[in-house]
Amino acid sequence: MRILIVEDDEITAEYVRKGLMEAGHVVDLAGDGDIGLEMARTADYDALVLDRMMPKMDGIELLTELRNDGDKTPVLILSAMGEVDQKVQGLRAGGDDYLAKPYSFTELLARVEAIGRRGYPTATVTKLKVGDLKMDLLARTVNREGRNILLQQREFRLLECLMRNAGQVMTRKMLLEKVWDYHFDPQTNVIDVHISRLRSKIDKEFKTPMLHTVHGVGYRLQA
Amino acid sequence: MLRTLQKLCRNTLFRLSLLGALLFVVSLFVSLGYIYFATVSSDRRQVDKSIIKEIEGLQQLYEDEGIIPVNREIILRINSGEGLYFLRTATGLLSGNLEPGNIDKSAVELFGFVPGQRGPSFRLQEFTYSVPDSDVPDLKDRHVRAFAGYLMDGPEPEAEILVGRDVEAIMRASNRVKNAIITSSLIALVLGLISSLYVSHWFARRIDDFNRLATDVRAGYLDRRAPRDYSEDELDLLAEHLNAMLDHINTLIQAIRYAGDSIAHDLRSPLTRLLTRLESAASEIKDEKASDTLYSAAEDAAELLKTFDSVLRISRLGSGERREMLAEIDPKPVLDDIAELYEPACEDQGLSFSSFIAPNVLIRADRGLLSQAVSNLVENAIKYTPLKGAILLRAGIVRGGEFEIAVIDNGPGISAHERQRAKERFVRLDKSRTTPGSGLGLALVDAIADLHRATFVLDQGILSEFGEGLSARLVFSRAVSVRPRVNKKTMQIVG
CATH class of the missing domain: 3.30.450 (Beta-Lactamase)
Known part of the structure; x- marks a missing residue:
C-alpha cells in the first residue's frame, strides 16, 4: 500500500515510517498540514495517517478540505486527545478510524492495513466467505464445510467482523470498538475469552484452524 | 394561602422588612404616646x-x-x-x-x-x-x-x-388624640406590611435570578450569566461581581482544559515515541532475552500512559462539560451488553456471574460512560473475588423511585471506614497492593457518577467465607418508568 503520514513530530513520523516500510508499504512523510494537503492532492494514496494537533493546519481541517474535494482516501486520525466526543468529531469530519496516543505500533499497523484494504465501500454484501467458512448475513447462518454452526448474536457479530477483515490482524481494541462499540480498555482478558468460545465453535471440530492468535497484537481469521 | 404565608415567612427579606416595619410602628406608638402624655x-x-x-x-x-x-x-x-x-x-x-x-x-x-x-x-x-x-x-x-x-x-x-x-373638653381632646395614635399606628402597620411584601417580592425575584444562575452553573452551563439592570445598586453590583467571577472561572477551566490537552499532547508524544522506539528495537534485536526485556519496557511505558490517560479523563469528567451529552436512554441494553461481555470472563476465572436487569426504565445517561463505569465495577469485582465466588449485576427501580445499578460480590469487601477513601484517586487499600491496577478505577466511576448526578455508594455485599463482600451501587434519582410497549415483532421473537 502507498501511505502518507502527516505528523509534525519527526521522530514519531520516522519510526512509524520505518515500521510501515518493514511491513512492506510505501510511505511518504509530510511535516505539517499544508504540505500534507498538497501531497494528498497530487499523489494517489491508499491510506492517510493524520496527526490531529499540528501547527498551521490541523488534522481535522486537512481532512475536511480533502473530503470537500471529493477525495475518499481512507484516513486514520492520530491524536493525543482520546476522549470519545473528540473521536466522534474526528469520524464525523470524514475519518475512517481514530487512534488515541499512546498507541503501540502494532495497533497502528493493524488499523492502517484495515482501512487501506477496505477500499471504497462496495454495494451491500449479504454473504461472506473465507475459505470454507460461509456466513449469510440475511439468514444469519454460518456454516463450515457444509456443517451448520450455531452462534449466539454477539459471536455472530464477532465472526462477521473478523470475516470482513479476513487475513487482517484485528487488535483487541479494534474488536472491542467494532463489535461492542466500547471505547475503553478493559483490564481483564474479556476479548480473549469471547474469541476462545468462538474458536471452539468454528475451529474445534475441523482439521485446519482458521482463527489465529497473533502474539502480542490480536487475532486474524485466515483460510 | 397558609403555604404562601409559610413561604413568605421563610423569605429572609420579608422577615427583615416586616421586623423593620414593626419596629417603626412601635417607635411611632411610643413617640405619639409621649406627645399624648406631654399634652393631654x-x-x-x-x-x-x-x-x-x-x-x-x-x-x-x-x-x-x-x-x-x-x-x-x-x-x-x-x-x-x-x-x-x-x-x-x-x-x-x-x-x-x-x-x-x-x-x-x-x-x-x-x-x-x-x-x-x-x-x-x-x-x-x-x-x-x-x-x-x-x-x-x-x-x-x-x-x-x-x-x-x-x-x-x-x-x-x-x-x-x-x-x-x-373635663369634658379635655376628655374629648384626649380621646381624639388616643384614636389618632391608634389609627396612625395601624396605618403605619398596614403600610409597613405592604411595603415589606413589595420589597421582599422584588428582592426575591432578583435573588431567584441568582439562584437560578447558580443552579445552571452547577449543572455545567458555565456560559450563563446573572441579569443586570445597571442601576449599580448592591444587587446589580453583586451580579456584576458574580459575572466577573464566572468569567474568571470559565477562563480558568479553559486554561486547565488547554493545559490538560497540551500536557496530554506534550507528554504523550515523547512517551509514544519511547514506546515506538522500544517496540522497534525489540523487533530488531536478535537476542531473545534482550528483546523480551525491551518488550516489557514498552509495556511499562504503555501502562504509564494509560494511568496518565485515566487521570486526564477523570479531570475532564469533573469539569462537567460532557453533561450536555447526556440523553434519556434505556439502561437495560447497555447493562445487558456489559453482562454479556463479562459473563464468559467470569466463568473462565471460576466465578459465577448472574444479572437481573429490569426493563422499561429511562435514565439520563451517556451510554459510553455508563458502560465504562459498570465495566469498571464488574472488573473490580472480578479482580477481588476469589475462586468459586459469585458476582451479581442487578439493576432496577428501588424505594423512592430511584434507579439503582448494583454490582455485588461475595469477596473480602472493603471495611466501612475505608469505603469513602476507596473512591479517591490513586488510593489502593493496603491489602490490595499486590494486585495490578492504578487505583483509578473507582475514582473514575465516582467521576462518572458525579457527571450523571448519580450517587456512588460502596457497601457491604454478600457475606461468605471470603468476607463480607462488596456492593457497589450507582443510584440515579431521576428515573422514569415507561410502560412496556407490546410489539408484535418482539413478541414473535420471544415466542
Whole structure:
C-alpha cells in the first residue's frame, strides 16, 4: 500500500515510517498540514495517517478540505486527545478510524492495513466467505464445510467482523470498538475469552484452524 | 394561602422588612404616646392640682372657722367660677351646683367613708353627670374629675364635700388624640406590611435570578450569566461581581482544559515515541532475552500512559462539560451488553456471574460512560473475588423511585471506614497492593457518577467465607418508568 503520514513530530513520523516500510508499504512523510494537503492532492494514496494537533493546519481541517474535494482516501486520525466526543468529531469530519496516543505500533499497523484494504465501500454484501467458512448475513447462518454452526448474536457479530477483515490482524481494541462499540480498555482478558468460545465453535471440530492468535497484537481469521 | 404565608415567612427579606416595619410602628406608638402624655395628660394633671389646692384651702377654712364660712365660700365660687361643688351634712344639702342624683356614682362609691377611720381622705373620682332637664345633648353625660371627702369634726365626719371640674373638653381632646395614635399606628402597620411584601417580592425575584444562575452553573452551563439592570445598586453590583467571577472561572477551566490537552499532547508524544522506539528495537534485536526485556519496557511505558490517560479523563469528567451529552436512554441494553461481555470472563476465572436487569426504565445517561463505569465495577469485582465466588449485576427501580445499578460480590469487601477513601484517586487499600491496577478505577466511576448526578455508594455485599463482600451501587434519582410497549415483532421473537 502507498501511505502518507502527516505528523509534525519527526521522530514519531520516522519510526512509524520505518515500521510501515518493514511491513512492506510505501510511505511518504509530510511535516505539517499544508504540505500534507498538497501531497494528498497530487499523489494517489491508499491510506492517510493524520496527526490531529499540528501547527498551521490541523488534522481535522486537512481532512475536511480533502473530503470537500471529493477525495475518499481512507484516513486514520492520530491524536493525543482520546476522549470519545473528540473521536466522534474526528469520524464525523470524514475519518475512517481514530487512534488515541499512546498507541503501540502494532495497533497502528493493524488499523492502517484495515482501512487501506477496505477500499471504497462496495454495494451491500449479504454473504461472506473465507475459505470454507460461509456466513449469510440475511439468514444469519454460518456454516463450515457444509456443517451448520450455531452462534449466539454477539459471536455472530464477532465472526462477521473478523470475516470482513479476513487475513487482517484485528487488535483487541479494534474488536472491542467494532463489535461492542466500547471505547475503553478493559483490564481483564474479556476479548480473549469471547474469541476462545468462538474458536471452539468454528475451529474445534475441523482439521485446519482458521482463527489465529497473533502474539502480542490480536487475532486474524485466515483460510 | 397558609403555604404562601409559610413561604413568605421563610423569605429572609420579608422577615427583615416586616421586623423593620414593626419596629417603626412601635417607635411611632411610643413617640405619639409621649406627645399624648406631654399634652393631654398634662392638662388633666393641671386640673387635679388646682382641685387639690382648692380642697386644701376649703379644709383649712373649715378647720379655722367651721362649716358656715365654707358653705359661704362655696356659694361664692359657684357663682363666679367654673368649678362643680357640693357640700352636704347629715341634715341635708347645704350648697352645690351638682345634684348627687345626676351623678352615675353612688355616695358610698364617691366618699367610701369607713367609720372609725381617722382623718379626712380625699380621693380622686371620675364620673359623668347630666344637667337635669336639659335637652341640649352637650349637657348630658359630661365627664367630671373631682376630689371627694369628709370635713372631719374630730373623729366624726361633719360634712361631705366634693370639688370637681368639668373635663369634658379635655376628655374629648384626649380621646381624639388616643384614636389618632391608634389609627396612625395601624396605618403605619398596614403600610409597613405592604411595603415589606413589595420589597421582599422584588428582592426575591432578583435573588431567584441568582439562584437560578447558580443552579445552571452547577449543572455545567458555565456560559450563563446573572441579569443586570445597571442601576449599580448592591444587587446589580453583586451580579456584576458574580459575572466577573464566572468569567474568571470559565477562563480558568479553559486554561486547565488547554493545559490538560497540551500536557496530554506534550507528554504523550515523547512517551509514544519511547514506546515506538522500544517496540522497534525489540523487533530488531536478535537476542531473545534482550528483546523480551525491551518488550516489557514498552509495556511499562504503555501502562504509564494509560494511568496518565485515566487521570486526564477523570479531570475532564469533573469539569462537567460532557453533561450536555447526556440523553434519556434505556439502561437495560447497555447493562445487558456489559453482562454479556463479562459473563464468559467470569466463568473462565471460576466465578459465577448472574444479572437481573429490569426493563422499561429511562435514565439520563451517556451510554459510553455508563458502560465504562459498570465495566469498571464488574472488573473490580472480578479482580477481588476469589475462586468459586459469585458476582451479581442487578439493576432496577428501588424505594423512592430511584434507579439503582448494583454490582455485588461475595469477596473480602472493603471495611466501612475505608469505603469513602476507596473512591479517591490513586488510593489502593493496603491489602490490595499486590494486585495490578492504578487505583483509578473507582475514582473514575465516582467521576462518572458525579457527571450523571448519580450517587456512588460502596457497601457491604454478600457475606461468605471470603468476607463480607462488596456492593457497589450507582443510584440515579431521576428515573422514569415507561410502560412496556407490546410489539408484535418482539413478541414473535420471544415466542
